[in-house]
Amino acid sequence: xxxxxxxxxxxxxxxxxxxxxxxxxxxxxxxxxxxxxxxxxxxxxxxxxxxxxxxxxxxxxxxxxxxxxxxxxxxxxxxxxxxxxxxxxxxxxxxxxxxxxxxxxxxxxxxxxxxxxxxxxxxxxxxxxxxxxxxxxxxxxxxxxxxxxxxxxxx
Numbered sequence: 001x002x003x004x005x006x007x008x009x010x011x012x013x014x015x016x017x018x019x020x021x022x023x024x025x026x027x028x029x030x031x032x033x034x035x036x037x038x039x040x041x042x043x044x045x046x047x048x049x050x051x052x053x054x055x056x057x058x059x060x061x062x063x064x065x066x067x068x069x070x071x072x073x074x075x076x077x078x079x080x081x082x083x084x085x086x087x088x089x090x091x092x093x094x095x096x097x098x099x100x101x102x103x104x105x106x107x108x109x110x111x112x113x114x115x116x117x118x119x120x121x122x123x124x125x126x127x128x129x130x131x132x133x134x135x136x137x138x139x140x141x142x143x144x145x146x147x148x149x150x151x152x153x154x155x
Contacts, residue, residue, distance in 0.1 A: 014029055017032065033050075082120070
């Protein structure tokens with residue numbers, strides 16, 4: 001498994017923990033790497049997973065608003081915890097990381113296959129594909145989005 005995939009899986013686990021415990025992101029990430037993280041994990045895995053986790057939690061309102069626009073008849077609170085956090089992680093990456101959108105969707109689906117159900121994978125794919133199209137239509141790369149991604153990746 002690649003470093004970035006492993007980092008995304010770790011980020012999902014940390015987002016799940018933050019969702020359940022309501023602890024601050026810094027506490028969740030520290031606890032995860034102190035208690036559950038693989039001791040032989042690459043430093044890049046830890047760094048990227050913490051960046052994704054803290055970024056997603058920091059931008060949660062914006063991320064959840066994007067999900068709400070396409071999750072018709074689904075309240076975020078009613079979604080399975082794994083599924084909503086896979087969506088949150090992917091939408092954060094759409095908005096604030098340099099990862100190509102197609103890669104974000106593929107990674108989210110692979111992670112969903114591992115941690116959720118077949119039906120959830122279809123649900124996640126539908127929502128992420130719709131959000132991807134919305135973003136591509138809204139901006140054929142508007143300068144504001146480039147600035148957001150640059151700021152996020154420099155943090």
